[in-house]
Structures are given as structure tokens and as C-alpha cells.
Amino acid sequence: MAEPFRTQRLVEFHDTDMAGIMHFASFFQYMESAEHEFIRSLGLSVHSQIAGKTISFPRVAASCDFKSPVRCEEVLDIAILVTRLGSKSISYSFEMTSAGKEIAAGNITCVCCQVEPGEDITSVPIPAEIREKLQTYLA
Ligand SMILES: CC(C)(COP(=O)(O)OP(=O)(O)OC[C@H]1O[C@@H](n2cnc3c(N)ncnc32)[C@H](O)[C@@H]1OP(=O)(O)O)[C@@H](O)C(=O)NCCC(=O)NCCSC(=O)c1cc(O)c2ccccc2c1O
Numbered sequence: 001m002a003e004p005f006r007t008q009r010l011v012e013f014h015d016t017d018m019a020g021i022m023h024f025a026s027f028f029q030y031m032e033s034a035e036h037e038f039i040r041s042l043g044l045s046v047h048s049q050i051a052g053k054t055i056s057f058p059r060v061a062a063s064c065d066f067k068s069p070v071r072c073e074e075v076l077d078i079a080i081l082v083t084r085l086g087s088k089s090i091s092y093s094f095e096m097t098s099a100g101k102e103i104a105a106g107n108i109t110c111v112c113c114q115v116e117p118g119e120d121i122t123s124v125p126i127p128a129e130i131r132e133k134l135q136t137y138l139a
Contacts, residue, residue, distance in 0.1 A: 002137050004079035004095070005038045013072050021069035022076075028062060031094045031106050034078045042133040047115075050127045057090070057110040058121060064106035070098045081139040088112050088123045090134060 015026035036046050047056050070076055077097045084091040094106040112126045126134075 002081060002139055004081045005041060005137060006077065006079050007034050007037050009034070009076045009078065011070055011072050011074050011076055016072045019069075020071055022071070024064070024066060027064050027066070027096070027104050027106060030076060030078065030096070031062075031064070031092075031108060034080060034094065035092060035108065038080050038137075044130060044133060050129070053114045053124065054116055055124070055127065055130075056113050056115045056121075058113055058115075059108055059110045060089070061091075061109040062107070064094075064104055066104050067102045068098075070096075070103045074098050076103065080137070082134050082137045083107070083139050084109075085126070085131060085134055085138055087125055090126065093139065 009030050011022050015022050015029070017023040039046055047054070049055070075098060079095040081093050082090060083093045089109055089111045091107060091109040094108070096104040096106070111123045112130070113121045114124045115121050
């Protein structure tokens with residue numbers, strides 16, 4: 001089993017609701033931001049030029065199960081693994097804990113796409129240099 005990429009986020013006041021707990025929509029933003037940090041940690045970018053193509057990763061599926069609440073100023077530990085590396089798609093899992101307690105578990109699937117101004121977004125095979133780096137984190 002691959003070691004996950006790990007990062008942390010401090011739960012911000014503006015991410016909580018009137019019950020004082022992190023709002024469900026905020027979990028998706030934390031997953032997105034953690035995924036972008038993961039991509040950058042590999043020396044990649046969420047939007048890059050590869051072989052003359054502008055490559056981007058629009059999302060086609062996202063889900064999250066909420067197990068326990070987390071509150072303002074608590075630290076959220078996020079562990080990311082690649083659960084599927086398809087021909088064009090990448091699926092990630094996100095295990096979110098706080099002080100060792102299970103908080104939430106999410107999944108996101110994005111598709112490698114060529115995005116050029118004025119043109120339709122087109123899915124393309126994941127370039128070898130990206131695939132190679134993601135492979136290390138394949139669950
Ligand atoms: C993205 C699309 C253009 C793909 O359409 P296409 O017809 O080419 O897709 P296929 O059916 O051939 O599938 C390709 C590939 O994807 C897998 N897949 C497709 N749908 C799903 C799904 N629902 N769940 C799981 N997997 C799915 C399929 O199995 C194939 O996998 P292989 O690996 O086997 O090849 C088209 O779907 C489209 O345009 N969708 C709309 C996209 C969109 O608007 N998304 C919401 C906004 S995107 C966004 O918010 C966003 C956030 C970020 O953080 C980004 C970060 C970095 C870059 C971009 C970001 C971004 O856009």
C-alpha cells in the first residue's frame with residue numbers, strides 16, 4: 001500500500017456554520033485545496049502546458065461522508081491517495097481526521113483535459129510525466 005500525501009488545515013471561522021461545526025461544503029474546498037497542494041508537491045500544476053497542449057483537470061465526480069464534526073481552530077489532518085489512475089481519469093481518496101478522530105472521507109474524480117480558449121474541453125490521455133508521478137501514490 002502506498003504512503004499517502006499528508007497535509008493539514010486549520011479550520012477557519014468562515015468555514016463553520018451556526019452549529020459551530022465545519023459546513024459540509026467547506027469539506028469540498030479543503031479537499032480541493034489539499035489536492036492542489038499535492039499536485040504542486042509533485043512539481044506539477046493544476047493548469048500546465050505539455051507538448052503544446054493546455055492541460056487541466058475538471059472534476060466529474062465528488063463525494064464526502066461525514067463521520068464526526070470538526071470545529072473552528074481545530075486541525076484537520078488530510079491524507080490523499082490515488083485510488084484509480086485510468087487512461088484519462090484520476091480518482092483520489094481523502095481521509096480527514098482531527099486529533100486521531102475520523103472526521104470525514106471523500107472521493108474526487110477528475111479527467112485530464114485539453115482546454116484551449118474558444119474551444120470545447122476535450123478529454124485526453126494522461127501525459128506520461130504526470131502518470132509517472134501519480135503512480136507513486138496509487139493505493
Ligand atoms: C470532462 C469531460 C470533457 C469528459 O467528457 P468525455 O466524454 O471525454 O468523458 P468520457 O466519458 O470519455 O470519460 C473520460 C474518463 O472519465 C471517466 N469518467 C467520466 N465521468 C465519470 C464519473 N462521473 N465518475 C467517474 N469517472 C468518470 C471515465 O471513466 C473515463 O475514465 P478513463 O480513466 O477510463 O479514461 C466532460 O465530462 C465534462 O466536460 N464534464 C464537466 C466538467 C465540469 O464542468 N466539472 C465541474 C467544474 S470543474 C472544477 O470545478 C475544477 C476544479 C478544480 O479544482 C480544478 C483543478 C485543476 C484544473 C481544473 C479544475 C476544475 O475545472
